[in-house]
Ligand code: HEC
């Protein structure tokens with residue numbers, strides 16, 4: 491009897507050890523950083539600024555934010571990095587204490603990652619100054635950093651992998667043109683099992699299976715809204731994963747803490763809880779109304795200021811896409 495138990499224990503331990511070795515060898519899945527040789531047109535550069543600042547809102551994470559102002563517009567210097575993601579700020583963006591954005595790092599007690607700082611992505615040697623375009627492209631779309639390590643998926647590379655190649659290169663040119671800032675982010679500290687699990691997410695982008703048809707408004711609106719991460723806040727997560735709950739796409743109801751206050755994202759489906767009665771014009775106007783808005787009265791987690799710079803055509807495409815969704819009531823309401 492004792493021997494049988496001992497044998498099974500040894501078998502189980504061996505299995506786990508083999509699995510660990512297997513994961514160490516095969517993960518993260520990565521390809522060589524590509525050798526890129528491209529000439530940027532002025533149009534591409536302009537698109538890069540537009541995408542990075544008004545659609546993909548890279549700044550939202552990679553800059554300090556002014557949480558005393560409506561929607562937390564970014565503070566200069568742009569792209570120089572931000573405080574650290576800790577127990578105070580979770581994956582879904584729970585913000586318990588506004589002071590964390592002072593740039594002071596906080597250690598976590600009850601939430602992963604233990605310590606993850608959003609790095610400087612300006613073209614200074616302490617930022618991305620020494621990275622090649624290929625390394626940047628691989629980082630943004632595949633989640634592998636310059637040291638060949640898996641990046642933490644708070645950096646939404648699993649979303650940016652669907653960026654068209656041209657759009658991704660345009661965004662890289664935006665990083666290269668930022669004013670360089672000397673700012674070293676403390677190295678990340680992620681404990682077991684997260685330090686192993688983090689290797690699961692990166693995946694090489696081999697080829698775009700279906701090219702984007704930008705002339706199809708709903709398809710283009712879906713692309714923009716996916717890349718702008720509207721669903722990241724407006725769709726409940728599937729359990730503890732990074733995935734959207736499939737039946738609740740854009741159904742809203744996700745809670746965010748801003749200091750002591752909770753704010754819930756709204757329903758963006760064509761349900762009566764959501765945008766059923768909204769005209770295209772009203773939708774566009776709502777965004778555009780924040781272009782020159784300067785208030786410290788109310789606050790929200792949504793960076794209206796950044797999104798207000800989207801073109802009316804692009805906002806219209808997002809509207810068309812949202813209206814094409816299945817209407818669902820807001821969960822928990
Ligand atoms: C939701 C927050 C978030 C957004 C949005 C975001 N990033 Fe990141 N980014 C991170 C975090 C966190 C890391 C660090 C990941 C790690 O080290 O494991 C990171 C890392 C990086 C790195 C690697 C830098 C280094 O020194 O290792 C680059 C390059 C980068 N991001 C570029 C971008 C670009 C370009 C965009 C917009 C297209 C963007 N990021 C949007 C959170 C974000």
Ligand code: HEC
Pocket residue numbers: 583715718719720721722723724746753754755756758776790791792793797808
């Ligand atoms: C970081 C989280 C976050 C992101 C990203 C985000 N939202 Fe929001 N959104 C919210 C929250 C929270 C609210 C409710 C508070 C408010 O009105 O600002 C909201 C409100 C709205 C409203 C107002 C609805 C109403 O009934 O008044 C619209 C429209 C909207 N979001 C559309 C979008 C679209 C489109 C995108 C993508 C381009 C987007 N949001 C991205 C969090 C987010």
